[in-house]
Amino acid sequence: MGLNLRHVSARVVFTLALLLAGAKARADSPAATFDQTSFPAAGTHDAILTIPQFGRYSITVSSTQGVALQLVDRMAGPGDVQGTPGAQDGRIDAFLERGTYKIDLIADAHGTGNSRLLVTAFTELQRAPARLIEDKPVLASLGDDQQLHGGW
Numbered sequence: 001m002g003l004n005l006r007h008v009s010a011r012v013v014f015t016l017a018l019l020l021a022g023a024k025a026r027a028d029s030p031a032a033t034f035d036q037t038s039f040p041a042a043g044t045h046d047a048i049l050t051i052p053q054f055g056r057y058s059i060t061v062s063s064t065q066g067v068a069l070q071l072v073d074r075m076a077g078p079g080d081v082q083g084t085p086g087a088q089d090g091r092i093d094a095f096l097e098r099g100t101y102k103i104d105l106i107a108d109a110h111g112t113g114n115s116r117l118l119v120t121a122f123t124e125l126q127r128a129p130a131r132l133i134e135d136k137p138v139l140a141s142l143g144d145d146q147q148l149h150g151g152w
Contacts, residue, residue, distance in 0.1 A: 032057055032119045034103070041067055042111035049101045049119060056122040058145050059092040061105060063115035072102040086111065093122075122147045 030052040039045040041063040051057065061067045061083070068083035069090030083090025086108035105115060122145050 032121060034117050034119065037117045039105055039115050039117070040111075041065060041107045041113045041115040043107060043109055045105045045107075047103045047105070047117055049103050051096045051098055051101065053098050054096070056093065056095050056147055058120045058122065059094070059103060060118050060120075061089050061091075061115050062118070063089055063107070063111075064113050065108065065111050067111075067115040068106040070104040070106065072104060074099075074101075078104070081106065089115075120145050 032049065032051050035048040035050075037047070039047070049059065059069060059071065061069050066084055066087040066089055068081050068085050068088075069092055070081045071079040071092050071094060073079065079092070079094075081090070082092050083106075085106050103117065105117070107115065124147060
């Protein structure tokens with residue numbers, strides 16, 4: 001079986017073009033932002049999160065003692081509390097529409113130090129659609145804040 005170099009070269013060029021286009025689209029799109037990112041790690045606080053375009057986002061808080069998070073949507077209302085005040089920092093992974101959201105931070109009343117909010121958009125892995133073959137599993141591995149779309 002001979003190797004068709006033109007076919008292989010065309011696939012390599014096409015794959016590189018897809019990767020570059022995806023990277024450029026991510027670089028050109030505005031980032032999600034908070035109105036404030038640093039808070040005392042004691043009591044309750046809130047921040048406004050602005051989402052520029054529909055997508056999947058990870059919202060995390062970091063502290064030395066544990067601060068919980070709660071996403072409040074204008075239509076759906078408050079979501080579940082993620083994390084435990086005074087014990088474990090919270091993380092919310094959610095599909096969000098373009099717009100603004102309220103994030104409640106809930107810390108132990110006697111906490112000390114500061115907490116920091118971070119929002120990260122999930123990155124799309126560029127892959128060719130999987131060819132499904134009967135009785136053959138499709139295996140994929142994803143890192144934190146990565147997702148596969150289309151064909152999977």
